[in-house]
Amino acid sequence: MEGLINFGILFLTMAGIYGILSLGLNVQWGFTGMLNVGIAAFFAVGAYSSAIVTSVGDLPHWGGIGAPMIIGFAAAMIVSGIMAFFVGLITLNLRSDYLAIASIGIAEIIRLVLKNEEWMTGGVNGFTGISGKFNNIFDGGHALLYMIMVMVVLGIAYFLCERAYKSPWGRVQRAIRENEIAARAMGKNSLSFRLQSFVLGSAIMGLGGAVYTHFTGFISPEAFDPLLATFLIWVMLIAGGSGNNKGAILGAFIIWGVWSGTEFITSSILPADMATQGAYLRVLFIGILLQAILLTRPQGLLPENAPQPDKD
Amino acid sequence: MEILQLVLYGTILGSILALGAVGVSLTFGILRFANFSHGDLMTIGAYVVFVVFTVMKLPLWLAIIVSLAVTAALTAIIDKLIYRNFRNSDPVILLISSFGMALILRSLIQLIWGPSTQVYEKGIQLAIKFGGGLRIKPDQIIILVGTVLLIIALHLFLRKTKMGKAMRAVADNAELARLTGINTEKVILCTWLMGGALAAAAGIFLGLDTRVFPEMGWNILLPVFAAAILGGIGNPYGAIAGGLVIGISQELSTQFIDPxxxxxxxxxxxxxxxxxxxxxxFAGRSS
Structure with missing residues (x-):
């Protein structure tokens, strides 16, 4: 029973973190139609920024400032947002493929920096000394408290995204997505609006990274592998429903359930020495799942439901 | 002299990038999307040669031909099964689908061949020394000669054959091409076959120059895209130049920064x- 509760808490915490990331992607792709294929970069930058600001002790890398966790969250959002600003400035007035390619590039370079710059990030050995009031999940009731905090952060992020979506600002984003030339003809500066949406989405992803950091208490470049940190989030958003904030969160919970569930299945069916093959099978399954969703239900489980002008 | 050696290495790397970038550019020109599974198609090509040449011990030239054919066929099958359904969708859906395809291909590679690194031939190849102390390995000569042959073949195909002309017409203006009676489905099939074969060639040459492992193609995707963009995406000739510029710059940069x-x-x-x-x-597309 206790094991089941612990599993439930762990599951909801991770699904909640992915929910935050999926909301961030929804702002970029769902609202405005921008293809960010480098989620891992913003996720990682958020995670490391928060780790650097909040970590304690004499560390062999950056950090040791010992600021409270809330400052870490703010730092994560600011640094990810600034990075997004520069990436966006270069690519957002070009066609969407360029943003996709540039974002993959940013993710790759961030990964190289995390791996190679030991003096800054701890390199492949990872970043230690991360504090936070709730970092130790094996110590008392902290896991439950942390889960509640993740849900609160997710709730706030959802509330803000929903407000943004329904606001005139969100309407302009949808107009740009549907017909950029028409939006510009209406006097909207599409580059500026896109940039705002890209920065906001990336800041939310950075926040997701910070929440993740204080949950695991340890981060290394491996955690920000493009598969888990980019691809899974795309599948979540598309499965849940691009453009729908509820869908983004629902998709995160379902796909995280599928991803954890397949781990359970492969580990119980396959013998122990085939564990790595099991992992590949799971990736294969998620890849096929994405194709199936794109082919059969591209609008996702909860299709976008934009407010109609007469109902406002 | 060290600089000249680096330029030579850069030309070899650049040839590999150029072959990859030409494939990316061709598919972009016809189907209007950046194919994120191109890197993993390269990996497939490299592993087919590993099977035919290293495991089955057949001659290398035969292994290369088999690999080009297998990868091209696989690319056409992927199009028939998946990409064809998105012909009328926004091209960005194709991009997302190709991103998923990249992971499907890589996990299949890992399931079949495992995660470890392979080499085509064990043992160290002796470098051949020539004028001015420059060194080159026999495998690297194969890469350079192979790239030149493939590019000449591509050029003749695009300029001299009817299908090549049709491909250029569709790349310039798909609507107009259709109106003049060009069978666009045939052109698309041909583009995929060529893109797949070129990806395989790039993967094989990368495997010859370095090693064969499941992430090899994904890892090189960024420089391949950079080469395609540098040359003007959609323009296969520009992609060749782009590949060489990126390859040589990457090698020369090792003089100043961490490799x-x-x-x-x-x-x-x-x-x-x-x-x-x-x-x-070179003029490509930006919108």
């Missing part, structure tokens, strides 16, 4: 091009 940052050099060049001249140094 592990080589992909960052490709990225930096790409960013500069996107700011200064988004259509590439």
């Amino acid at each position: 592990s940052y080589k992909p960052a050099v490709a990225f930096a060049i790409m960013v500069v091009i996107l700011i200064v001249r988004p259509t590439g140094i």
Whole structure:
């Protein structure tokens, strides 16, 4: 029973973190139609920024400032947002493929920096000394408290995204997505609006990274592998429903359930020495799942439901 | 002299990138999307040669031909099964689908061949020394000669055959091409076959030059895209030049920065091009 509760808490915490990331992607792709294929970069930058600001002790890398966790969250959002600003400035007035390619590039370079710059990030050995009031999940009731905090952060992020979506600002984003030339003809500066949406989405992803950091208490470049940190989030958003904030969160919970569930299945069916093959099978399954969703239900489980002008 | 040696190595790497970038550019020109599974198609090509040449011990030239054919056929099958259904969708859906396809291909590679690194031939190849102390390995000569042959073949195909002309017509203006009676489905099939074969060639040459492992193609995707953008995406001739520029810059950069940052050099060049001249140094597409 206790094991089941612990599993439930762990599951909801991770699904909640992915929910935050999926909301961030929804702002970029769902609202405005921008293809960010480098989620891992913003996720990682958020995670490391928060780790650097909040970590304690004499560390062999950056950090040791010992600021409270809330400052870490703010730092994560600011640094990810600034990075997004520069990436966006270069690519957002070009066609969407360029943003996709540039974002993959940013993710790759961030990964190289995390791996190679030991003096800054701890390199492949990872970043230690991360504090936070709730970092130790094996110590008392902290896991439950942390889960509640993740849900609160997710709730706030959802509330803000929903407000943004329904606001005139969100309407302009949808107009740009549907017909950029028409939006510009209406006097909207599409580059500026896109940039705002890209920065906001990336800041939310950075926040997701910070929440993740204080949950695991340890981060290394491996955690920000493009598969888990980019691809899974795309599948979540598309499965849940691009453009729908509820869908983004629902998709995160379902796909995280599928991803954890397949781990359970492969580990119980396959013998122990085939564990790595099991992992590949799971990736294969998620890849096929994405194709199936794109082919059969591209609008996702909860299709976008934009407010109609007469109902406002 | 060290500089000249690096330029030579850069030309070899550049040839590999050029072959990859030509494939990316061809598919972009016809189907209007950046194919994120191109890197993993390269990996497939490299592993087919590993099976035919290293495991079955057949001659290398035969292994290369088999690999080009198998990868091209696989690419056409993927199009029939998946991409064809998105012909009338927004091209970005194709991009997302190809991103998923990249992971499907890579997990299949890992399931079949495992995660470990392979080499085509064990043992060290002796480098041949020639004029001015320059060194080159026999495998690297194969890469250079193979690339030149493939590019000449591509050029003749695009310029002299009816299908090549049709492909250029569709790349220039798909609607107009259809109106003049060009069978666009046939052109698309042909594009995929060529893109797949070129990806295989790039993967094989990368495997010859370095090693064969499941992430090899994905890892080189960024410089390949950078080369395609530098040459003007959609323009296969520009992609060749782009590949050489990126390859040589990456090798020369090792004089100044940590070699592990080589992909960052490709990225930096790409960013500069996107700011200064988004259509590439040779006219390509930006919108």
